[in-house]
Amino acid sequence: MTTSIDSAMMRRFNKTAVFRTIYQNAPISRVDIANLLEMNKATISSIVDELIAEEFVIEIGYGESRGGRKPMLLSLNENAGYCIGIDVQITHVTVALCNLSGKIIEQHHEPIYLSDGMSVQEALLQSLIAASKKVISKAPTSKYGVIGAGVAIPGMVNSQTGYLHYLPNLEIHEWNFLESLRANLKIPIFIDNDANCGALAVQQTCHLNHLVFVNVGMGTGVGIITNGNLIHGYDGIAGEFGHTTIAAMGLKCSCGSYGCWEQYASERALLRYLQEVGAYNLPSFPSAHFIEECVLRADTGDALYIRAFQTLGQHIGIGLANVLNGLNPQIAMIGGPIVLAGNYILPDIERTVANRAVSLNRRVKVHIASPETVVHGAAQLVLRSLLLVDIESLKESGEFPTPLTLPH
Amino acid sequence: MTTSIDSAMMRRFNKTAVFRTIYQNAPISRVDIANLLEMNKATISSIVDELIAEEFVIEIGYGESRGGRKPMLLSLNENAGYCIGIDVQITHVTVALCNLSGKIIEQHHEPIYLSDGMSVQEALLQSLIAASKKVISKAPTSKYGVIGAGVAIPGMVNSQTGYLHYLPNLEIHEWNFLESLRANLKIPIFIDNDANCGALAVQQTCHLNHLVFVNVGMGTGVGIITNGNLIHGYDGIAGEFGHTTIAAMGLKCSCGSYGCWEQYASERALLRYLQEVGAYNLPSFPSAHFIEECVLRADTGDALYIRAFQTLGQHIGIGLANVLNGLNPQIAMIGGPIVLAGNYILPDIERTVANRAVSLNRRVKVHIASPETVVHGAAQLVLRSLLLVDIESLKESGEFPTPLTLPH
DNA sequence: GAAGATAGTTTATCATACAAACCAAGTTCA
């Protein structure tokens, strides 16, 4: 692992810092960047010149005078290139084309269709590739083109090696996913767990450095950001709070343990709660639009559905309080398909957290994320890796990626 | 937050990297450092010259020739200065004088004695100060003297602000501990939670970047290191896994919640298990030597005690599996007073973890730490802050500490 | 319209890392 710096490296760090400052504070002038970063005006000018030559940054006109010469305002050239974010789910994939500021330009849903004699892996790959090619073809011409794709996976992946250790429901085990995808998509590809992607997206919009993103879907996973960094763990599978015990003698879980959180806080748990309160006409398995349908029923005032949502909220709250006590974030986000039911579950989540979190963790605000959070985060994997590299990720990866030097 | 680098900063990073390399790989030659860090020989020589002039590093003689000129071996000058580590417990404090390599030179136990009309805070302070002064007076004369003190606290502290949010058992709330101690001890002081200190000590000895340290005593706390960094959370109180629910309908906890792990995995839990299996002559509250006494009984073959330890081990295992699934560390350490019973609890911990952890977390090895781990880690707070500063901690703290420039 | 303020550039300087040449001191082998 390298931990030494030479002048080229110093320049890269500083250039990245300047770029990040523009990215997050645009429109901003050279002087303001210099003040924010406590660097010399001359250095900023020199770096900005490079960024403009590379078309990552553009001058967008003069700002208001503050008693002297008007400042020239700088901004990200958000259409210098594009990236795609992919949210893999059990039944389908969602692919979004985003510009460099992360804004979604095009979006497409593609079902995962398992035809005869085809492995699940092949079906997933085909769906991914088909959807990706569709949105890539929609990308406007630009300096850097489509610079990469980020994939959010609802299972255990190692984002460093690209290995998919386990994908529940589709029952994929130990698959070199990244290699398979790379063989078919000729752009840089990044992958991570879906909850991690969600956390990344939240960080990008909220500019907070300590947060958790709880993805409640068929299973329950947590993306953790502390000190601004995603936590991956040794094998990359950190955040499997869905398989932490909240009831030592509780329900048997598919993982072999008992009383796992996701037995009580997931789509499947919701289905069970509905069965328990006596709702009728239930599917045997949560379908693709299960939550949506339940929300419609609750919206009609169906007390059974409302009660089931409340029970779900309480149990999400129990596990969330655990996560808060363990990690002490600044905010907590609830994401995944369940967000459609945000209004029905949030009060119970909040109440339960208030009763079960300790000390300052009681103050942690719980929010419901937007449905696009994960796909946004997937795109963020690319933007972060290629554009927002900093000291941190250098140390993390051990090798030095090359920010801001994309091939044309 | 500063994220820019100039040549002075570059030098500091590199100097620290060289020092850390010597610290961890001594004895080592200049050439080997250059190869390890992928830096130029000339640069290494220049930095080493400075380190030798400052007496942080010494030349300890020639090594074996590898076909040419013999290398001059470098080593940490471990007696250039000293630091003290303090382990605060409910009934007493343990203070250790350590040299720069972290080796304990002197150790002293001081009771916390509450005399009439004295607040708990005062009693704790007086005990700390008395013990510190005793070991400081034993420090040999050296270039830098006693460079600082690190304090491990069995409660919720913010290591940045020095604020003690809550210290259970002694029932101290919201106290500016660092300020109070600084008023009395005129050396730099660092504080952190006891489990965090334990984790730090383990990291120092094992050179691993992903680990958890579970401190089982009157309560249960976890120190988490991922990517080589301690996790503190937003308010500094991360790691309170003792207050995570493992039984949603379980025992009422002092924190107001139900079924918290520490109700099932702590000294108090052990006492309850003993009551449940019908052991007699039990104290109403775990005394200072409670674990020690229980181990003695178990050593005589007392089946009740052995069974109680096994039950405790199972419940430590349930919570530990949760921690592993949530954080995916490389190894797990059990520390705190319970380590005396390591042989009695470890098999059950391992079995439970094997049954309840998911996927690769099943492979995580569980070890019993030595009793001095926490006090070692407390000393490490000082060594780490003053000597082993690197890119990482810069980003973390946002401000730039000044390593290797101690006043004489 | 002169004085002052702010934005940004140009120029000279300085610190630091690096490369290459060099010196020092060992080993190998004819």
Place this chain on the structure above:
DNA sequence: TGAACTTGGTTTGTATGATAAACTATCTTC
């Protein structure tokens, strides 16, 4: 035994990049 080679470490010259200070450009104020 000594010439050739190898390795460890230093010296010297160079390149890079950040900074400070002087300078230009442009605006506001009075």
